Amino acid sequence: MKVLISGASVAGPVLAHWLHRYGFEPTIVERTPALRHGLGGHAVDLFSSAAEVTRRMGCWDAIDAARTRLDSLTIERFGKRPVQVDLGRMYAGLSSSHVEILRGELTRILYGTTRDSTEYLFGDSIATMSDDGTGVDVTFDSGTERRFDLVVGADGLHSNVRRLAFGPEGPLHRPLGGYLAVFSMPDLFGLGNRTLAHLSVGKLVGIYGVRQTGLTRAGFLFRAPELQYDYRDKNEQKALLAKEFGDYGWKVPQLLQHLDAAEDFYFDSISQITLDSWYRGRIGLVGDAGYCPGPAVGGGTSLAVVSAYVLAGELAAARSDLQSGLRNYERIIRPLADLSRRISPKVMGTIIPGGSLALRLMPHAAAVLPKLPTAVQRLIWSQNAVGKAISSVPLPDYSDLTRLPV
Template structure:
């Protein structure tokens, strides 16, 4: 079977690898003229089952070598002493296996693992889809026309496949109240392999080191009472919004923003979820953020994308006729769990009140000091831990839990 996958970031290459493993012929189309890789993008997390999937792909050694190597966090607030957090022990309490890696590095590793077994088409996109029940006729922006047995959208929060097959984004998107911006810059504060974060009510500014380049990545998260209206493709407009929001913040924000204009890897987006109730339509399906984005920075979306892509490939191999629907049934508990974490975590990552601003640093510093078994019990009692636990399930375990 010939399968077209839209999107060459995380879910797309993982799906292509496992489809080829099962005897399918995958093609990946990516709208950018070349692979968006290297040291760009923000840091993402791979937890236990996602790590296991990449091990089975033969990628784990490369992923571990490219990890951020950041194990400590310093939280600062106006008028308060700094708080030190042991990140390595905190992650150990959440998951038995964890690695943090820059998204661009992960994308490159996954591409290298699949470029010889999947057809890649760069600089093009899907213009139209026609599913006649026996296959899908695809017209590309370039004018090329081809036919595939299946089409899978793995093209992120602003998915083109989702728009074509399921309708406009707006009715399907749930804004969680905040925004995220990230860009690279010189290490002017000598951060090294460390993270500095400054919190206030409704705002957070962070800096973390990139050991491969000696640079730092600057991150800004903020909450607004009303949703902002902007073009998600217009970087200049987004940079202007960020400057307006943090121009009078203080701390190190003014020096960080001085490097914004020259940043070539600037990322800005709303922290939003995709709330589709179904991720398949005939011979067209969605995987990862395209189908069920749990919210950038707040929902474990990267691990969810890796695991669900693996499950999708396995279900298609088991039964091509019903594989899409079986995949949808199996992953639903994980997706629903991930949806619950975002709204709850928003008030923790970006403190929504003076009380949260006082409690969050204390909890972040205290929890890692507890025995790992105690940490895991505490995590298991709240929405955050339950989400990571659900994402930690392997395909066979998920199947057993449902059947």
């Protein structure tokens, strides 16, 4: 059974790995001419079940070795004393199994795990799809025509597969009122394993070192009414960011001096995707393409890893009954996706203070929590939405499905 996957970032390679293990023939098409991120992208987290999926894939050791190793956070505010946060103890309290890794590093490792078992089509994209009930005829931008048993969109917030199969993004797009920008720049501050963050009402600026490159990663989060911009136009996005933070102060003038030269610049709204169903016929969606909970605030990377694993397992368990497999995948993952979407506005409200009270309280709460015993921290986390989202879906065991005839 031949499966075409659009997107070579996180969900796509995880899905391809497990489909190949179960006897499918996966192909990944990726519009960029090579791996998308290199060492770019912001730092992302793998918690609990997502970490376990990579262990079962055999790439956990490589992921663990590539972790950011950021162990402390200093939070600064205008006119206030800095607040120190022990990140190592905070993560230990949040999850018994956690790693923070650059998105580009994670993509590189997942590609290395799948490149010998998956056909990769770089520099191409899906132009048209026609599902006749027994298969999907696909025409690529390159002009190539091929037929697949199933097509899966794992191509992110602005999914091409979703647009072709489900219609325009606009009605499905739910902005949360925030924006995220990230780019690399020279190491001006000698950060080592430290993260510096500056908070004000409606804004957060963070910088941290990237040990693999010796560079610094600068991140900006801010609240704003819905902005109109072309998500493909990096120059327009850079101008928006420079205007938003042009008079901010702190270290921001030094950061913005390197904005124009940044080749790995990323900018997007903190938005969600809401769909009643994640599949139509023989075309399905996984990860942010189907149910983005919100970049930087919703645990989307862990959700993508777990959901890709479950999708592959349910397709294998259903054998040739693809509709049953897609239906069971959605039944298992929807509670986690819905919970992640519910917590995202709360997380955004915490990390981007919406008022003076939140600005005053958040840094001190972040500093106090890691000082509690790990067992107490985990009890506290288990009572809130973040902790519930991380541990709410037990990981199914599909080990007896290996190499089933499909």
